[in-house]
Amino acid sequence: MDTKENVTINMSGTRFEVSxxxxxxIKSNLYDTHGPEKTSKLFAKKMLNMLDTDESNRTHDKIYLDRRRRGNDLGAVQAAVWSVLEEPSSGQLAKDTSQLYKTTKAGDLFFERHPSCFPVVLGYFQNRGLHMPSSLCPSEFNDEMEFWGIRSDKIAKCCYSRYVAFFDDQNVLKILDQDQMARKEERKEIERRQRGAGWRALEANVWSVLEEPSSSTLAKIYFYVSTVFVVVSISALVSGTHKTFKRPLNLQEWHEFFGDEFDLYKAHFDGSDLSNTTVPPLPKTATHLDFLVYLEYVTVTFFTIELIMRIIFCPFKRKFFLSFLNLVDIFALLVMYSKYVVNAISPKEKYQASVFDIVHCLQIVRVFRLFRLVKNYIGFRVLLYSVKASAKEVMLMSMFLVVAMLMFGAFAFFSGDTVFESIPDAFWWAVVTMTTVGYGDVYPTIGLSKLVGAVCAVTGVCLLAVIIPIFVNNFLLFYAYSKVWGSSIGEEEKRKTSVSPIAVNLESSSALPEKDDNN
Structure with missing residues (x-):
């Protein structure tokens, strides 16, 4: 242009007049961002989109391919376009940035971009800063910035935190997306096998009963029965430790307890006078009530049969043996059978404390079976996702806690307070103080140790206040997203049982008359 005139930019129907x-x-920035080669690719991708969609309503486009014509020359056109996309140095479809926009008859420069975002972009090029509109999704705003060639670090500080927080949340949500996609693919595979025949169909049907309570009435019945056995198993374990559910040993059990030494205690059972004898007293011991033992046998039998069936009918064997809950089931059964083996080898171990008590302690792992009852509930999965997403923060908090424990434990010991007999004893006090529990079993008694205790308590509060909200935020983020995901699943199920309007549109559009290219 010889004379400087304003330029009118038409942004999807909204006009802007700029110098x-x-x-x-702006044009220079577009050229630096896209360039001749990148612009060619952008235009080629646009052509591919046009080839894959119905363009009968877009009269301003020069390319028109209706459904009948696609069947003839679509392959050749697509091959030409893909050649542009696959050749890095190709310039067949563009030589400058003019292919990013169109010039209308009125002389406007027409861009098919978001009209609400362009004032922000225009403000940046006019040196007024780059501010993200509150009504615009950060992801869409990022796409616009990439198109106009603006780096994200150019965003104003007042908006940058919201921009970064959005993409941080998206990275966190990838955990949920990946897991849900894997579960969805798994479910599709099961449904595909159920429609078949033979062993694979039987395997899929039985696995649905074992794994998906909502798949059928039989699956719900199995779920309730399994729940009863899990509750009974844990109740028997807990009740067996209370004196109400214990009884004295009978004669046969005393025989098992003493073994070859039974003759030394025989006078306690044959009615002999023990007042003038040197018979040693009976040890204080008891055993579980009989019905608890029978309940344990029944539950162990049920869980053994269940585990065998799950292994046989699981369509994904490798994943089965990598699942935490399945490993818990296997370990819990191994503990129970190890206990029976130990008791068979040495019956006395059933009635007294010994080194084999560690086997009995491991029975507590059966409590983890409760997780199987809730593993299909979205709230439980959200909690697991939150823990997984917050693993780095939890590790960081643990490291700070250990460092603070070492530091304040040593300070408390060297303060001269006799309450702290050693540094390891002071460690216990430091942990209890920083976590604001304060049992009161150990506490400072002199001025210097009290000062250390005050600083220790304040440090612990600040540490928890900084780290815990991260976990809470992740939980709320996952929970909110899970609601959206759950709604989309429900809509998808509804669409499966109804006629798709898109399919109807495609069928009806295929009957349209062929468009005349001369019009």
Whole structure:
């Protein structure tokens, strides 16, 4: 242009009038961002989108391919377009940035971009800063910035935190997305096998009963029965430790307890007078009530049969043996059978404390079976996702806690307070103080140790206040997203049982008359 005139930019129907200097700056930025080669690829991708969609309503496009014509020359056109996309140095479809926009009859420069975002972009090129509109999704705003060639670090500080927080949340949500996609693919595979025949169909049907309580009435019945056995198993374990559910040993059990030494205690059972004898007293011991023992046998039998069936009918064997809950089931059964083996080898171990008590302690792992009852509930999965997403923060908090424990434990010991007999004893006090529990079993008694205790308590509060909200935020983020995901699943199920309007549109559009290219 010989004379400087304003340039009118039409942004999807919304017109903006800018100076020629501003337009040249924008155009230069577009050229640096896209360039001849990148612009060619952008235009080629647009052509591919046009080839894959119905363009009968877009009269301003020069390319028109209706459904009948696609069947003839679509392959050749697509091959030409893909050649542009696959050749890095190709310039067949563009030589400058003019292919990013169109010039209308009125002389406007027409861009098919978001009209609400362009004022922000225009403000940046006019040196007024880059602010993200509150009504615009950060992801869409990022796409616009990439198109106009603006780096994310150019965003104003007042908006940058919201921009970064959005993409941080998206990275965190990838955990949920990946897991849900894997579960969805698994479910599709099961449904595909159920429609078949033979062993694979039987395997899929039985696995649905064992794994998906909502799949059928039989699956619900199995779920309730399994729940009863889990509750009974844990109740028997807990009740067996209370004196109400214990009884004295009978004669046969005393025989098992003493073994070859039974003759030394025989006088306690044959009615002999023990007042003038040197018979040693009976040890204080008891055993579980009989019905608890029978309940244990029944539950162990049920869980053994269940585990065998799950292994046989699981369509994904490798994943089965990598699942935490399945490993818990296997370990819990191994503990129970190890206990029976130990008791068979040495019956006395059933009635007294010994080194084999560690086997009995491991029975507590059966409590983890409760997780199987709730593993299909979204709230439980959200909690697991939150823990997984917050693993780094939890590790960081643990490291700070250990460092603070070492530091304040040593300070408390060297303060001269006799309450702290050693540094390891002071460690216990430091942990209890920093976590604001304060049992009161150990506490400072002199001025210097009290000062250390005050600083220790304040440090612990600040540490927890900084780290815990991260976990809470992740939980709320996952929970909110899970609601959206759950709604989408429900809509998908509804669509499966109804006629798709898109399918109806495609069928009806295929009957349209062929478009005349001369019009």
């Amino acid at each position: 020629e200097e501003t337009w040249l700056t």
